[in-house]
Amino acid sequence: MTDSTTSDAARRGGGRARGARTRERASHSLDSVLSEAVALLDEAGAQGLTIRALATRLGGGAASVYWYVSGRDELLDLAADSVLAGVLTSVAGLHTDDPIADLRTIALAMFDAIVDRPWLGAYAMRNTGAQPNSLSLYERIGEETLRLDLTPRQRFHATSAVVGFVIGTAADMGQEPPAEVVSGEVTREEYLGRATQQWRALDPAGYPFIHHIVDEFAGHDDRDQFLSGLDLLLDGLRIQSRR
Incomplete structure (x- = not known):
């Protein structure tokens, strides 16, 4: 795993190999590319993110984006990873006497980052080999389980269960609302009220x-x-660690 500076430099080197234009790449940075990619994803979803649309938003040509990423798949992975970097930052100084409480805080921060972004659930921790912040967040969660009396297998299962529950639940709850809610034809409350009546x-x-x-x-x-x-x-995890 490399840090962001090394990764940035590596992409710049890769860009030279692909013949990217110095004039176009000089107007951007990897941070600005990812920041605008996340903004575009938040506005239009994964289907709205294309290299051309992002380049237009940044005010350059497609080559200026390709300087930093090899294509749309890598862009999606890195955009998701940049959001999870914010989760890491928010819990950087967290350490109480209760690892279960700390796990809860980390999980909630992760949930809040994902739930309002319907696109993010599919790409968060999708490829930790290319997502250094995702790998670090997984490590951060796992380190809390090292403070519990568990076997390596139990820690692996516990960490996977927490990550899976957070991402899965956030992705489910953050799904795009039905078309009639999006269009304003009915409110969310009216839609749920109708479902309740059917039940x-x-x-x-x-x-x-x-x-x-x-x-x-x-x-x-x-x-x-x-x-x-x-x-x-987490209550189940606490009980397991006391056996």
Whole structure:
């Protein structure tokens, strides 16, 4: 794994090998390319990110983007990794006497970074060989499990479970709303209200669980739902570490 300065230099060298124009690359930096890529992804999603669209946004030609990345796939991986760099920064000084509490804080920071970005769940930690911040975040989470009385296998499973739960739940909750909500035809509350009515209309004999929790569904908060699930996972980890 290389640091960002070394990676930047390596890409500049690769750009020379591809014959990129000095005039075009001089107007950008890797940080500015990734910053604008994330902004474009936040606005238009993964389908809206193209090398040409990003170059236009940056005010240069496509070669000025290719100076830093080999193509769209690498750009998506690095853009996702740059977001996770912010998570690393936010928890850099975190260290309490309770590793479970620290795991919860890191997981919540990671969730908050992903949940409002529907594109990010598919690319976060997709390729840690090319995503140094993702690998460092995985390491950071894993190091908290070193403070628990667990076997290497249990630590591996615990770290994977936390990462998988955070990314999976955030990606699910951050999905693009239905077209009628996006268009403004109905509000999110109206859409959920309609779904709630459909659930209430189901046969209680065939759907006893749905009827049991429908009132909770009607007024649920996504972040609270995530935290409840995370606490269940971490409570199990705490119990396992005491055996």
